Each structure stands twice: as C-alpha cells, then as structure tokens.
Amino acid sequence: MHIGCHLSIAKGFESAVKEAISIGANTFQFFTRNPRGGSAKAIDLQDYERAAALMRDNNFGPLLAHAPYTMNLAAADPKVFDFAKRSFKEDLERMEAFPATLYNFHPGSHVKQGVEKGIELISGVINETLTGNESTTLLLETMSGKGSEVGFTFEQLREIIDNVTHSEKMGVCLDTCHIFSAGYDYINHLDQVLEEFDKIVGLDRLKAIHFNDSMTPFAAKKDRHEKLGEGLIGLEPLMAFIGHPAIRSLPILLETPNELEGYAKEIALIKDRMGV
Template identity: 60%
Template sequence: MFLIGCHLSSAKGFEAMGKDALKIGANTFQFFTRNPRGSKGKKVDPMDAKALLALMKEHQFGPILAHAPYTMNPAAAVERTREFAWETMADDLARMEYLPGNLYNFHPGNHVGQGTEAGIRLIIEMLNKILKRSQTTIVLLETMAGKGTEIGRSFEELKEILDGVILKDKMGVCLDTCHISDAGYDIINNLDGVIEEFHQIIGLDKLYAIHLNDSMNDPASRKDRHQKIGQGTLGLKTITAVINHPKLHHLPFFLETPNELSGYTEEIGLLRKAYLK
C-alpha cells in the first residue's frame, strides 16, 4: 500500500486532520505538536484522539508523524534554551501516548559555535533523560541540509547520536529528500548508492519515514528551501524513483511542499499515478 500524506494544521483537532487527509486522497499525515515557532501545546481531548484512531483503523492509515517545533534546540549553548527543548519533548511524548504506536520527528539542533561533538553530546543527554521504556512512540532524527551550524547533515552525525542513546529501539530516522540533496547526497544520479550508504552507516531498519520534497536549491548548497514536486532541482523523475525504490516504497511519505490543501491534492494524485503497485 502506498502511504502518502502531507503536513496538516492541527488547529481543528485530531479527527479533523484525519478527515482533511481523506479529502485530499491521503492515508497518513504530519502535524506540528504545537505552534512551530512557539511554546504552548493545545490540551489533548482524549475523545478527539480516540475518534482519530477509529478513523485511521477504518481507512487503513499508515503511521502518522508528529513534528516538534522549530524552536526546540537541545544542542544550544544557552542552558534555558536546552531546558525548553527538554520540557517540550517530554510534554510532546506524553501527549503522543493518546495516539499510541506513531512517530515523532525533530530537527537534531544547532551547536551555535560549540562544535558538532559538543552539540551531539547534548542531544544524546536529552534523549537519554527523556525516553522511556514504556513509551509507544518512535522518535526520529531528521536528516538536515547543513545550513549554519545544523547537526545531522551527514549520516555519520546521525549515527553518532543513535549510538549514544540507551533505548535504541525507541529511535529512528526521517529522511528528507530536499535536505539530503542540499547536504550533498546525490539522489538525482546515484539514489541506489545513497540508500546503500545509509544502510551501511545507519541501517535501513532505522529508517521509518520520508519527507518527500523537491528543492529550490542546487545540490550541496546547504540552504534548505523546499519546492513543489517536479518544480525543483530534484524533479519528478527523482521523486518517482524514491517512492518506487524497492527499499523505500513501503515507508510512509510526507509532503512538506509550499502548498495549500488544493496543491497537496494535486501532488498526491500525481504521485499515486507514478507509484508502481
């Protein structure tokens, strides 16, 4: 089954997001756990969560993906910024237990001049304090484009974080097609090689989801600007190769392209036609 969705607004609640997904031909979706540039999370309505779970079961949804706010930086030099990241993730993971068995994605962080190794150490420290054996949510590190002092632009950096986490079975990776191209991985001409490199360094068993985005930038630009499917430097041919790759086609794909719902409807329709059943 082709699992495809996009980023939906959580303002109307869980069940409403599920219904919006159905309207645009999706069978999964991503949402922010709270304002992406803010701090407060909306109180969870248990009945609303149950309604979404029932809808997902009825329509055979794949796992949904919660996205942490962009303001969360566990690798920060300022202690209060790190504390905010800890508090936010702990609260988000507690909320996710209303939707058991799903995924939670976050940007690893920016070391802001401390150096990559120091930043990675701080990220590992947070994860080892927050992750619980009892949780049902898998936490995903997102592959990053490498702009500024971002951590996670290389598979080696992500592996170092994963290796340092005690509860390894609670961790995985979300691969972003725009980000890895901008970071210098040549998925246009050597998709097989990039996937094999990921497997050799991290392991494909740790790949749980894909952010499916075209890019406004040239490969290896380290800029991170998403583009609509088929309108960027990756192009429809590369995106089609990703969704049909035998080692990726079973994963859930999440669009983060610059679109409204009508645009997502068109993209999902386009990709469903391109998907080889």
C-alpha cells in the same frame, strides 16, 4: 503506499483525518504545538478516538508528529536549552495518547559549540527523557547542513543513536530536499546512497520520508523546499526515490509549499506514478 502532507490539528484530530481523506491522503504530519514554540494544546481523547476509528476504516498508516522548530536540543543559550528539554519531555509524555505514532524532530544546532558537543547535548537530553517504555518511535530528521545544524551526515545521525541508551526507540526521517542539499547525490547514484545509509545507520531505522523538491542546487547546504518537479531535483529522480523497494513501503509526507488543493494534486500525481 501511505501518502500525506502537513495538516493542522487546531480543530482536532477527527477534523484533520477528514481533511486528509478529502485530498486522497492516508496519513499526515502534525505539529505537537505551535511550530515556533509555546505551550501545547490539551488533548481531547474522545476526539482522538473518533479520529482513530476513521483512520482504521480508511487504511491509514502511522501519523508523524513534528516537534516545534524552536526546540534545539543542542542550544548554547541556557533558556533555549531549558525550553527544548521541557518541550521534548512534555511531547514524549503526550505522545503516549497516540499509540504507534512517530515523533520527528530536528536534532539541533550546536551554535559554535562544535558538532561533537552538539551530539553530546542532543543524546544527553534524549537519555534524560527516554525510559524505553514508550510506544512512540523517535525520528531524527536528516538535515541540510545550513548554519550549525547537527545531523546532515549519516555518520552524525549514527553517532547520536549510538549514544542513546534506549537506541531501540530511535529511527530516522529522511528529507529528500535536505539530503540533496547536504550532498548526497541520489539523482545519479540512488542505490549507492541508500547502500551508504544502510551501512552507516541501517535501513531498518528508516521510518518515514519528507518528500520535497529543492529550490537550491546540489550540496548548497540550504533548506528551501519546492513543489514536486518545480525544483532542482526534478520529478523523475524524486519518483525513482520513493519507488525504490527500500522506500516504497514507508510513509511519504509532503512538505512542499502548497495549500490543500496543491497537496491533493501532488498526492494524485504520486499515486498515478506509483500505480496505487
């Protein structure tokens, strides 16, 4: 089982890998640039090679790169949309320096344009950018449904994927807080929710898990993460989720409101409960 959390690469990948190892992690997530936008830092390939050697020696799973939150591929504002397209293209080009890494992004918010228009814009940008020759797998993140978010139902994710020419490069990152808030009752119906995902999207496209409890109740359409066992999902349903045979082999990335010490405790808890 590969378990990690969000770590900064401001001091380089080697430093982030060492930090991950220090808290018992064997994968991690990182932002491709400032999460609120801005330019991306130049890649130090020698630093990454050192990091890659450390990851091989410590049985790391694939890393998960996360696009900035301000990258809205369905934006109505031309300036915001232009930034999103440029960031998306730059990120995919940069990702080729990190073979077999996963690239996760929030599909976008349609901002009163309607879900169908949002899906059209999102898939359009992907088609303009994706060549099919990339080593990276693109992951649509399951969303909570707040505001005008696109991607809070399995059907919406499927429609985006179906509209992408090189759909073989597309996958999904499932967020446990988000789908709970979107109205998928895996607390009481775990098998049924995963069967529904498989029928609509396909479990073969599920590549990573964002692992979080929720501050807000079921179907609240809110995005408020909580520490494991301290929210309204609860520890037992969360552990049952990642212990499911369809999920257990996937990278598990914590996005709980923690510092390193808190992440270390949660990683130890998961390992103990999962027997790894």
